[in-house]
Structures are given as structure tokens and as C-alpha cells.
Amino acid sequence: MIQIQNLYKAYNGIAILDNINLNIQRSEIFGIVGQSGAGKSTLLRCINGLESFDKGKIIVNSTDISALSEKDLLSFRRKIGMIFQNFALLNRRTVIDNVMLPMECWHYPKEARRKKAQELLEIVGLADKTMALPHELSGGQKQRVAIARALTLEPDILLCDEATSALDPAITKSILDLLADVNRQMGITIVIVTHDMSVVKGVCNRMAIVTGKQIAAVGEVSETFLAEPSSLLELIGKKEVVAPASHRILRLSLRDTSIDQAFLNDFVSKLKLEFTIIAANVEQFYGKSCGHLYLSIAVENIERARAYCLNKGMDCTVLVPGGRPGGKDDVL
Structure with missing residues (x-):
């Protein structure tokens, strides 16, 4: 599904990611963990083409994204949904308008936009909040709106960048349960960047640890925690x-x-x-x-x-x- 080969990324000549090799399988929930500044979010943004990279390849659904033109890259991003830590909702738009925004940008017919948005708000449990404004919602509700919005273009891949770090544990669990349901019902591949080990334990099938600009460990979550590699112990404490x-x-x-x-x-x-x-x-x-x-x-x-x-x-x-x-x- 996602193949990353010998990826190298630098800012102003300083390496951020070096020789990254990673395979993410179709329909799995994959966690990427590491300390702050390890390059996790940069790696995520490289996957959806928001960040360019200096060397290597990223192949998504047999497409080498580094070979895409700007126009083709824009079309490519339609099949990749993105969820951010800060929700990124438009404060002056209602819940349903926020959900419809990606379809509006792609000129979907108005009735099709509204029908799809209502269906997704039903899925994320916010059918009664269609006309609410973001400031009237809790943090967990805002993130559910963001998830619904990310699903409007029927993506193959959903990227989550610290999507639960601003939420309390109970709400975090409800969001993780929702992501697991989305994964099971729609078969969407989900990649989660997080520093919270409870997120990885709670919802991910496999995980990778990024440290020293490289992938230090990859494997099933339970097996990685059983093996206790040094890179994991550095994160959770010996x-x-x-x-x-x-x-x-x-x-x-x-x-x-x-x-x-x-x-x-x-x-x-x-x-x-x-x-x-x-x-x-x-x-x-x-x-x-x-x-x-x-x-x-x-x-x-x-x-x-x-x-x-x-x-x-x-x-x-x-x-x-x-x-x-x-x-x-x-x-x-």
C-alpha cells in the first residue's frame, strides 16, 4: 500500500530523515512513534505530498509520488485524508459546512455534498450537531467533525498527526474506537503519528519507532513491547x-x-x-x-x-x- 524506500529529507542542509525504509500494508492501522523532533510529522507529510524530499521514493498504490506533476499531485491527495491535532475547523462555518468543505473545493454538486456530509456525521455520532458552530462543541466532538471531513472524498488512506494529543483519556478512547470502526467498515489504511503509547497499544496493528533520523524498530505492537528494543525503552523509560x-x-x-x-x-x-x-x-x-x-x-x-x-x-x-x-x- 505504502512503500518508503531510502527516504532522505533535510532542512537547510540538516538531515531530518535519513535512509527511511518502511512498508505499510493495505487496511492496517499503523503507528509511528518517536520523541519530539524525531521527524514523525515530517514523514507523514512526505507521504501525502505536502512535503518534498531530497532522495528516495514513496510509492502509494503503485504510484511514485515524486514523479507526479503539481496537477497530478493535487489529484493524488484526494485519496488521502488528513486529521490534525488542532482540528483545523473554520469557526464561522457550521458543522455540516465544515464537513462539506473538501467536496466544495472539488465542485461536487450541492445536494451530493449535503447528502454525503449527513451520512458521515451519522457515522461519527454527530447527526444532531449539523448546524452547530465549532465553538459550541467539545474537543472530542470537534475531532469527530474533522474525521468526518477527512472521509468526504472517500480516501484510501487516513493520516492522523497527533490527532488525540489535545484530548483527555476518555475522549481519546472514543476517538480511537471510532477510527477502529472506520478501519473495519471501510477498509481504509490508517497511519497514526503519536507520542502517546496508549494510542499505539489501543488501536494499532503494527508500529515503527523513529529515532536518530531513522527507523529503529518495526513490528507488531504487542511483539515490539514484548521484545523491549532499546529505542522503545528510551521512549517509555527503562x-x-x-x-x-x-x-x-x-x-x-x-x-x-x-x-x-x-x-x-x-x-x-x-x-x-x-x-x-x-x-x-x-x-x-x-x-x-x-x-x-x-x-x-x-x-x-x-x-x-x-x-x-x-x-x-x-x-x-x-x-x-x-x-x-x-x-x-x-x-x-
Whole structure:
């Protein structure tokens, strides 16, 4: 659906994005995360042609956008909807007029504009607000208007630039639920730029982490959080899990019901090893339950415990002092 190849973008000779390679699949919800200034929003604007780039290619639906003329680029943008952090509504226009604006710019017949806008306002739950002005709406309602407006030209792709950062958690969840419904019902590919990890966990299928001007990690959201790459830990903060000096920590990755009480009973009865559960966390990732279980085990027993878990098909990692993954040489 969206292929980004060796993308390079600079401002005044200073690189903002360097050697970006990314594939976003049709009909998925894809999250792009990173620290402020990492280039997330710039990357999003390159995808819809609002920003030019210096090197590389962006191919959308088999179209190389860098090869498009200004006229063709304008037509191309019709199939890409955009939702902004500040809603970008016209204060003197009613809700339905704001929704109809893109169709007005493309000279749709008046009756067709109104019919489409009313249908979309019904979808986003604002059928009773058609004649309201933006100042009469809550933040969440304004963002729903913006979503309806972005859908008027029936886009293939919906780009969201920090679309929920100005909203409180409850309203954010309602907007994410709406985006998920739009994705399921219309099959629209959604790309979300955010610094809020709860947004990625709550609605995205896959994610990419942008750091150091490059893509540091890409993968399914749940698997990325289970793997805990260094780029992710830089964003969310390193988890400090400490064991006594004579012990090491065995981190087991939990995927739904892959580790249960029977496994822990076998762990004790068959290995005859003592251990202490020193931490555990399970989180929800858009329909999946995943997390980690941290066991404190004596140094002399850690490799035997690790080998047993691996033999049982468990994803496990030994953490050495400081909380970083370690190998056998670190442990012994």
C-alpha cells in the first residue's frame, strides 16, 4: 500500500530523515512513534505530498509520488485524508459546512455534498450537531467533525498527526474506537503519528519507532513491547527490576495464556528450583493480552531454568545486573 524506500529529507542542509525504509500494508492501522523532533510529522507529510524530499521514493498504490506533476499531485491527495491535532475547523462555518468543505473545493454538486456530509456525521455520532458552530462543541466532538471531513472524498488512506494529543483519556478512547470502526467498515489504511503509547497499544496493528533520523524498530505492537528494543525503552523509560546480588532475573514473555499455573507448578516440581516472582505486568494490545513475568533465581541455577523454559517453547531472557538482556557469559 505504502512503500518508503531510502527516504532522505533535510532542512537547510540538516538531515531530518535519513535512509527511511518502511512498508505499510493495505487496511492496517499503523503507528509511528518517536520523541519530539524525531521527524514523525515530517514523514507523514512526505507521504501525502505536502512535503518534498531530497532522495528516495514513496510509492502509494503503485504510484511514485515524486514523479507526479503539481496537477497530478493535487489529484493524488484526494485519496488521502488528513486529521490534525488542532482540528483545523473554520469557526464561522457550521458543522455540516465544515464537513462539506473538501467536496466544495472539488465542485461536487450541492445536494451530493449535503447528502454525503449527513451520512458521515451519522457515522461519527454527530447527526444532531449539523448546524452547530465549532465553538459550541467539545474537543472530542470537534475531532469527530474533522474525521468526518477527512472521509468526504472517500480516501484510501487516513493520516492522523497527533490527532488525540489535545484530548483527555476518555475522549481519546472514543476517538480511537471510532477510527477502529472506520478501519473495519471501510477498509481504509490508517497511519497514526503519536507520542502517546496508549494510542499505539489501543488501536494499532503494527508500529515503527523513529529515532536518530531513522527507523529503529518495526513490528507488531504487542511483539515490539514484548521484545523491549532499546529505542522503545528510551521512549517509555527503562524498567528497573532488581534481584539480590546472588541471583539473576529470568524474564518470561507472556502471550495470552501461554504461561499458566500448571507451567509454574511443573517449573517447581520438575526442576526442584526455588524462585521468587518479583514483578509481573500484562497489558492490552488491540485485542491481545501480553506482558512479562520476572523470576529471581540463584545464579548457579539460572541456565538450567532458562534451558527448561526454552525447551517448553517459552520466550525467555536472562537479565544481568542493570536490567539489560544478557547471554551465558554475562550470567556465569
